[in-house]
Amino acid sequence: DTGVSQDPRHKITKRGQNVTFRCDPISEHNRLYWYRQTLGQGPEFLTYFQNEAQLEKSRLLSDRFSAERPKGSFSTLEIQRTEQGDSAMYLCASGHRGRGNMNTEAFFGQGTRLTVV
């Protein structure tokens, strides 16, 4: 396993278009996270999956954003009607649930850099 994989690496889209990103986590990991990072800031949490269940969503995740993780494997993040403010790096991470419902170490993918023009 080569780690967390994200596709595409870069995406340029026109305002108002829909975009979809894919994340393939490390195969034995049951936890998957999406984060967003804008220039000069630290990553901000968007949403978290435990297997196929979406257990937490940030208030940053507006109605235009939707995430899925069918069958608890890969995940997709879709942004509808993109706006210029959506321009950011979108990062995916995976980890494993240990005993006592605690996370083990989280690993991040290389990210998808979105530019909305």
Place this chain on the structure above:
Amino acid sequence: GIQVEQSPPDLILQEGANSTLRCNFSDSVNNLQWFHQNPWGQLINLFYIPSGTKQNGRLSATTVATERYSLLYISSSQTTDSGVYFCAVEVTSGTYKYIFGTGTRLKVLA
């Protein structure tokens, strides 16, 4: 929610110098990780250290959970150490996400 602050925000070093980066957090945490973000945006795992001390080559880290801080030590710095260093904590209040600190931007000069 929990506040995670890192200091200093910016640091410039000559190659070969040592440095200490600090991460303070405002509440109890389950886990803590240190990351190095390279110029291409990739977050590289440095340490998974909810408590205690770990060392990996020129880097070492210490977390004192009872006092709510963690330190990252970089010795004999190299230009390839340049980038942004983040700490991230997982809170104990029932949520499962990592909250990132404000970051320390390090530049090592040759």
